[in-house]
Amino acid sequence: MGTIKAITSLSNPTIKYVMALRKRNVRDAEKKYIIEGNRELQRAFDAHIKIETFFYVLGGSFSEEEKKLLEQAQNNGISLIACSLEVFQKISYGERFEKLLAIASMQYSSWSLLEKKFSNPPFLLIAEQIEKPGNLGAILRSTDAAGVDGIILCDPLTDIFNPNVVRASIGTFFSQTIVLSHAEEAFHFLSKHQIKIIATTPDAEKDYTDSDLTGSVAIAVGAEHQGLSSQWIERADEKIRIPMQGVTDSLNVAIASTLVLYEVCRQRKNR
């Protein structure tokens, strides 16, 4: 085995390619995305995410966790690429001092996979037009925690493969069932399976805790500023609100989503 050579040039085409993947249009065209963070990488392995390339700092002093990740990459036949510290810092994000980074293939789940994941009764989240990566990531962390069967991501303004979504979800979305959809397709699917659409909106009259959420439900939450679009509100089987006692009339969308998801859990547990 020869000596391992590290990429030391910032103008190396592979390095330029990785940097370009921080842009959505490049990700969409290439169908590849970046995974960073040891916890995120481990969850990607655990969920059998298709990782293609693994970058590491040549001569880095690796923690046990990092060594284990490198070993898994090797055992899975993933190509390992060594970089100089300077190059690695360029491809890695912000001020985090990590030594590993992976490129994986983008993949959303299919409707038929979602059907297979249905619990009895089904429990879904519909997230419409979420804009901020941090919010989408936090929502996915909560859907994992609340144990939903799957997420229907409707006309999102940020993709789940944005590095900040991967981060904010701490890699929980790798093992979740996430379908990318337009509204009409989603309505068709939900109606076919007789799943009730529960729209979360400040204009509703019923508190979320007064709604019976023990049946087949899809909780729908909308964009940060506008909330759910009228098509979702009009076609909802029920509209619910979160009561607000103070000076503000809304909660952060990830927080509002989690409240309703956990109310479903509470009601089902006590059924």
Add this chain to the structure above:
Amino acid sequence: MGTIKAITSLSNPTIKYVMALRKRNVRDAEKKYIIEGNRELQRAFDAHIKIETFFYVLGGSFSEEEKKLLEQAQNNGISLIACSLEVFQKISYGERFEKLLAIASMQYSSWSLLEKKFSNPPFLLIAEQIEKPGNLGAILRSTDAAGVDGIILCDPLTDIFNPNVVRASIGTFFSQTIVLSHAEEAFHFLSKHQIKIIATTPDAEKDYTDSDLTGSVAIAVGAEHQGLSSQWIERADEKIRIPMQGVTDSLNVAIASTLVLYEVCRQRKNR
């Protein structure tokens, strides 16, 4: 009335002072902080926050909302300082295109004010050692929405006057009762008023929805990574957990706090 002169120099001492207030040590020494955002400024006025100086872009085309804010500042005898666009962009934060900014006096609430705010039974939040401004701001937005009587901020690693806390709370904290405290002082206060400490920790055996939260309660939540310190867990009257179904063993601290606060609301409503 003479022609209004705008500050056009970045080396103007007032401008340097405003920029310095983005640093915690300067804020703490000066007991002043920055308020930005039209919604935040309006809430500061509504809550009678002591605003000292109001900066605006000379010749800016102001919205109706902004004109109203400027008028309120004038009516309250606040000194108005005009800046050139270049100078204003320097003192204002990030890529937001706003035209107003204020300097206010820092103030925390006293224990005696908190006592006066007690509902029957009292309902408090204890936030220990929160580190990220975005999380602390989100927690304060939720305490406003859930209608807690007040917040005990224990040994915080970020101050509520950090511009990002002001932002993330969307100015909801101006009207809230927030006491800054060390743990011992807080224990003393809670014990004096016979308020039960409910510690939120993943190691608890009881789900938060199985706990009776209808009495006098102070919900305690801890730092992002370590959670509550042992002193709070040991001295808690009850320990509760949020059930987790997925691959992760924790939720974001603002989300976890909100779940428990709203469970208090739900139980009290249905009492």
